[in-house]
Amino acid sequence: MDAILAQLLNGLDKGGAYALIALGLTLVFGTLGVVNFAHGALFMLGAFCAVAFRQLITMETVTIDPSQLSPWGAPLEIKTPLAQTWFGEFGAVMIEYSVPLSIVLAIPVMLIIGIAMERGIIKHFYKRSHAEQILVTFGLAIVAQEVIKAIFGPNPISQPMPTSLRGAADVGLWLGMGPNVLTYPWWRLLYFVFSAAIIAAVFAFLRFTTFGMVVRAGMADRETVGLLGINIGRRFTIMFGLAAVVAGLAGVMYTPLVPPNYHLGMDFLVLSFVVVVVGGMGSLPGAVAAGFLLGILQSFASMAQVKAMLPGIDQIIIYLTAVIILLVRPRGLIGRRGMMES
């Protein structure tokens, strides 16, 4: 029982990441009708916002203190991180919590990148075929990943999580089991809660605001909304920016779990496309459900017992699920009728 629960929990954080990326992909697809192969790159760019933020605030200024001597007799060099020079004691706290704090940087940056991308290139591809959309965004993804590689180098850069969030939560204790039966790292728990919060926020935004209502109407029938005198194009552009922010935030918070490198986005892109297709193209709840479902399935498939039964299943489970679902239920789990079925 607790083994199953443990796998369920293990799947949640990865499922959260899949769900967030798939949510953004579906938003873009549902609003603009564009198949965005650069969405994984946006996830990666978000992760590198965290890296850049940390590198910025830990940049060191070296002051030489002649009154003190280092053990080998030279004047002592004191290295102070930039954050501490600016903010004093609070700077140390900032460095400690650099990953969650970089959300502040990531939101505007991702919004600008997203809107620039949409206005600059993707705008011209609404009327073109899906194949061409795939190709141009694929090219954009290569560019983004190579730019990051040129700036930050090819090696993964690990991001430490705050000390207070290291270690594991004793989830078993909360559920009335004995101590240390079921533990789960704090950060991954946080990631799950975070992704659930973002998903809830996006849904609430679409459901309860006027802006969201207009966007939903536009997703259903773009032309009629346009005829009503609403500039739906601009709202869709903002939605693209929003999708970029969602992907970016997913990336920021994921950095302590996997040290980001430049091809992180590509690794996630393939998977999240599979997630979108499994959930059903254009269905937001489908994307979220499929994201968590596949994350959990993957974690179950990597159990030792399962692997002993079906060797290699952990490597292919997601793709296998996708193939089966696409062949049996072409619209995906909750897909809309007629969505890209031509």
Place this chain on the structure above:
Amino acid sequence: MNALLTSRRDAITLAIFALVVLTMPVWLQPFGAAYPGLMQKFAIYAIFAIGFNILFGLTGYLSFGHAAFLGVGSYTAVWSFKLLTMDALPAIAFAIILSGLLAVVIGYLSLRRSGIYFSILTLAFAQMCYNLAYSVLTPITNGETSLQLNLQDPRIIDSALAPRPAGLPSASLFGHTFSGLQGFYFCAVMLLIAFFIAQKIFASPFGMMLRGIKSNQTRMNYTGFNTRPYALTAFVISGMYAGLAGALLAVTDPLAGAERMQWTASGEVVLMTILGGVGTLTGPVLGAWIIKYFENIFSAFNEQIVSRFFDFLPAGMHDVVVAVASKFVGEGWNLTLGLVFVLIVVFLPGGIMEGVRRITHMFDKSRRAPPTPARLSTQPAE
């Protein structure tokens, strides 16, 4: 009459193409690319791209999983070297057959969907092959260390015919071991055969049918054609081309690694085809050559070469320009590739061949006073 004309035009194209390919060692000299290793790649990836184009260019089905066939071809060829003989022909035959079989299975399943779903399905299958090659199938694929020849290999046919030579053998043809340019000429002949077959497919009623699928599948169905067998045939043919390319990779260098099956490799062949021109015969070949050429030349550049190149600039500007330019070469050559690719898709969706056509069209117009007839539109009238 018309058929005769097309075939004569095709024959001329083939003759010119053969001349260009076979004289590569001569005319590539000034470009610094006339060494066998690179020219073999030119020939092999041209085959890969031609095959991919038979599927994507004619039927419009965008496969993101063709690298799987390339990888299977390579593995099969290396196994044929290990178990049977170092002769290249059986290796190629086995590779084509096996990748063709795999293509039948993948194609049969994937072609039940179209559009983006087809792309995702092929991608999923290719990723499964790749992941399996790295994990469970390690006894067959040798995992991360790549499959290579071994001194203990049985090589049944070879050892029955002649005493085992000392050291690792290399690929041969009827007992004649490739050396120097011979490997390239072997690949070049294969490329010519592949080109010839593609030409025939393009000109055949079968090719016409595939074009019909691309422009309007529904209408094809209403006309009474069952399009799926045709699309599947195209898929299998292009898978076999990829298998041939994979086998040739193994012939020129008897080593097969799983990274050949990764989806970036599938992406590369898409890039080649788009860059050259989708749906044209020579376009994908050009695309493959250009990408492979610049990959080799650009990635060999380093900061010193760039710095020497920009020597004429004043000192301050020189540093800035070198710093920026060096990001685009060497390790960062993929950045250039990505940018060029985006520009091509945005401004020249037909690739290089469309560029050529536009330029010739321009000259035609200026030469001929009367207005030229409007180009035939490929879009169906709705």
